[in-house]
Amino acid sequence: MDMTTGQAVSVYGDLVSAYYGDNSFGSDTAEIYAYRMQTCRPSLLLDKSTETFRKADKEAALQAGENLLWIIREFKKNFNARVELDGMTVSTLRSEGLWHRVQVKVTRGLER
Numbered sequence: 001m002d003m004t005t006g007q008a009v010s011v012y013g014d015l016v017s018a019y020y021g022d023n024s025f026g027s028d029t030a031e032i033y034a035y036r037m038q039t040c041r042p043s044l045l046l047d048k049s050t051e052t053f054r055k056a057d058k059e060a061a062l063q064a065g066e067n068l069l070w071i072i073r074e075f076k077k078n079f080n081a082r083v084e085l086d087g088m089t090v091s092t093l094r095s096e097g098l099w100h101r102v103q104v105k106v107t108r109g110l111e112r
Helices: 005-019 051-078 090-096
Strands: 029-033 081-085 101-108
Touching (some): 005 101, 051 081, 051 090
Antiparallel strands (some): 081 101
């Protein structure tokens, strides 16, 4: 995990809210934005036309994807639930990262 405790707790809390059907985005679905799981946002620091920006942006997306996967693994250790990523797979998150956002649906009682 490469993010602050506050960031992790916030996203984890969104999954818990979705588990209980009380998430503000869509009851059993949380909308998770990449920037919430990044320690650095290259778009705020670098000229977007440079190769340095493109590399940093890719690294930030990969970091966000890995951080989300870590949070989901920790969540599933504590809750009997199925977690589905809308339009993404685990392998996509690992290889391409999370660039903008993903909707995460949490269904209770289907797996541990």
